[in-house]
Amino acid sequence: MGWEAWSYTIVLFIVGALFGSFFNVVGLRVPKGISVVAPRSSCGNCGRQLNAIDLLPILGWFIRRGICHSCSTPISPVYLVGELAGGLLFASLPFLVSTDELWIAYPLVSVLLILTVSDLAYMLLPNKIIYPAMLLFTGLRLFIHPLPLWHYAIAFVLGGGILISVSLVATWMGKPAMGFGDIRLMALVGLVMGIKLVLLCIFLSALLGSVIGLALIASGKMDRRSPLPYGPFIAVAGLVCFCFGDPLMTWYMGLMTWQ
Numbered sequence: 001m002g003w004e005a006w007s008y009t010i011v012l013f014i015v016g017a018l019f020g021s022f023f024n025v026v027g028l029r030v031p032k033g034i035s036v037v038a039p040r041s042s043c044g045n046c047g048r049q050l051n052a053i054d055l056l057p058i059l060g061w062f063i064r065r066g067i068c069h070s071c072s073t074p075i076s077p078v079y080l081v082g083e084l085a086g087g088l089l090f091a092s093l094p095f096l097v098s099t100d101e102l103w104i105a106y107p108l109v110s111v112l113l114i115l116t117v118s119d120l121a122y123m124l125l126p127n128k129i130i131y132p133a134m135l136l137f138t139g140l141r142l143f144i145h146p147l148p149l150w151h152y153a154i155a156f157v158l159g160g161g162i163l164i165s166v167s168l169v170a171t172w173m174g175k176p177a178m179g180f181g182d183i184r185l186m187a188l189v190g191l192v193m194g195i196k197l198v199l200l201c202i203f204l205s206a207l208l209g210s211v212i213g214l215a216l217i218a219s220g221k222m223d224r225r226s227p228l229p230y231g232p233f234i235a236v237a238g239l240v241c242f243c244f245g246d247p248l249m250t251w252y253m254g255l256m257t258w259q
């Protein structure tokens with residue numbers, strides 16, 4: 001990589017970290033109906049308004065060593081993780097997806113980061129984010145669609161439909177069902193990625209959810225009945241599918257025919 005590519009990547013990382021910091025605010029405020037611009041963020045414990053150093057993405061957390069400057073209450077590492085994820089994803093997308101798909105990739109990463117924060121904080125995937133996102137991606141897909149348009153339309157219905165069916169079966173069996181937010185988010189994944197990848201995303205997110213759920217139960221961090229937000233698993237699986245879905249499918253099909 002030449003110095004020019006390096007400097008682009010570094011700038012994208014910084015921009016991504018700044019956006020990541022904003023997405024944290026959006027994800028935490030929109031579900032509560034608070035404006036994303038005012039009031040300025042403050043410490044949840046002592047109410048001290050955050051200044052420029054606190055608000056520095058990533059660095060601020062390290063300078064303050066993860067605690068509030070005036071009352072020493074620990075600051076949730078979720079902020080740091082959101083900023084790091086924003087930086088890393090923004091910087092790596094140009095290496096992972098085609099130039100055309102970057103128009104889809106950046107809004108997609110943004111929406112998924114906001115929804116992950118909100119689901120982790122409140123177990124809620126707000127419609128105020130999901131519905132505008134559906135409109136936005138419908139518009140974008142009209143112009144940029146490597147697959148025929150009907151693929152995305154069918155995948156939208158399929159993604160939502162499969163999760164509704166799973167949810168109905170779970171309710172019938174007396175198990176905790178998925179929320180409507182999860183169903184809408186999977187429909188959105190279908191709208192963005194098409195039939196093959198939404199099926200892969202359903203499979204991967206379920207796998208990821210079971211593995212992490214079992215690990216949390218085994219380590220005693222969670223008991224069998226405590227609810228686990230499913231949105232973050234859909235978000236992670238969705239990103240994996242969007243960036244690596246096609247090579248993953250080819251690899252998997254290769255394994256099947258090889259046997």
Ligand SMILES: [Zn+2]
Binds near residue numbers: 043045046047070073
């Ligand atoms: Zn404080």
